[in-house]
Amino acid sequence: MEDPWKREFEFAVEVARKAGAEIRKAGESEIRVMTKSCTVDLVTKTDERVEKIIIGSLKEEFGEGTHCFIGEESVAKGEACVLTDKPTWIIDPVDGTTNFVHGFPFVAVSIGFAVNKELEFGVVYSCLEDKMYKAQKGKGAFCNDEPIQVSDVQDIKKSIIISEHGVDRSPEKVTKIFSTMQKILCIPVHGLRGSGTAATNMCLVACGAVEAFFEIGIHCWDIAAGAVIVKEAGGLLLDVNGGPFDLMSRRMVSANSDTIAQRIIKEIEIFPVVRDDALVQKK
Numbered sequence: 480m481e482d483p484w485k486r487e488f489e490f491a492v493e494v495a496r497k498a499g500a501e502i503r504k505a506g507e508s509e510i511r512v513m514t515k516s517c518t519v520d521l522v523t524k525t526d527e528r529v530e531k532i533i534i535g536s537l538k539e540e541f542g543e544g545t546h547c548f549i550g551e552e553s554v555a556k557g558e559a560c561v562l563t564d565k566p567t568w569i570i571d572p573v574d575g576t577t578n579f580v581h582g583f584p585f586v587a588v589s590i591g592f593a594v595n596k597e598l599e600f601g602v603v604y605s606c607l608e609d610k611m612y613k614a615q616k617g618k619g620a621f622c623n624d625e626p627i628q629v630s631d632v633q634d635i636k637k638s639i640i641i642s643e644h645g646v647d648r649s650p651e652k653v654t655k656i657f658s659t660m661q662k663i664l665c666i667p668v669h670g671l672r673g674s675g676t677a678a679t680n681m682c683l684v685a686c687g688a689v690e691a692f693f694e695i696g697i698h699c700w701d702i703a704a705g706a707v708i709v710k711e712a713g714g715l716l717l718d719v720n721g722g723p724f725d726l727m728s729r730r731m732v733s734a735n736s737d738t739i740a741q742r743i744i745k746e747i748e749i750f751p752v753v754r755d756d757a758l759v760q761k762k
């Protein structure tokens with residue numbers, strides 16, 4: 480069947496590569512750090528500039544009228560974060576801003592594309608490692624053009640699991656997050672990890688380096704692209720309560736298999752978060 484989004488997909492790969500080069504270059508000079516929701520929610524001029532480059536390039540190529548854009552920094556400045564049926568680009572210009580600021584070597588550009596609220600393709604460029612992950616619905620997942628697949632480990636005791644602690648440091652939430660991690664660690668699993676970027680974490684699931692990544696508190700721009708990559712690599716996505724995955728819910732389990740996903744879900748202590756599409760629009 481003719482691929483209706485081929486041009487968009489190929490352009491997304493090109494734009495992600497260009498954005499990654501900008502991030503690498505910016506990392507060589509002094510980085511001026513600002514904060515968003517709290518003192519540990521960091522943002523830099525590079526996040527804002529790279530998002531403008533990505534959205535500017537996409538608008539120039541595909542026009543403003545028919546395509547919609549959800550970008551992390553545009554939403555931070557008050558733009559809407561609502562997924563409609565229109566072709567929508569979901570963009571995190573710098574996933575792993577804290578890593579970028581500290582020179583911790585995992586930083587990714589994440590570009591997802593949805594139509595009729597369904598994800599069609601995802602591109603994650605881990606720009607410091609120079610790894611281009613990409614996937615189109617129904618066409619498999621790739622890293623630097625090599626096919627990738629999730630791991631076939633079904634025994635949780637032989638797994639590595641990724642989770643992150645996020646930027647909300649209220650003691651009740653931190654207690655729940657670490658209690659969940661403690662329970663999973665003590666199953667016992669082989670190890671717990673975290674790269675500091677959700678997009679890269681999902682690609683680590685997709686290429687079989689770890690069995691699962693789960694988090695409550697991530698945003699749609701962190702995981703839209705990775706969601707397609709995990710699925711196309713043979714993995715699955717679920718809500719943290721075992722229900723269907725909902726991109727705007729800020730809750731996600733991505734895993735190599737249902738067996739691993741369900742075992743983790745048994746241990747997750749759920750806490751409330753405000754959905755992305757319930758964020759108050761400032762514009």
Ligand SMILES: O=P(O)(O)OC(CO)CO
Nearest residue numbers: 573574575576675676677
């Ligand atoms: O670095 P960012 O884009 O704030 O994203 C974080 C989670 O929100 C890492 O995935």
Ligand SMILES: [Mg+2]
Nearest residue numbers: 571574575701
């Ligand atoms: Mg992010």
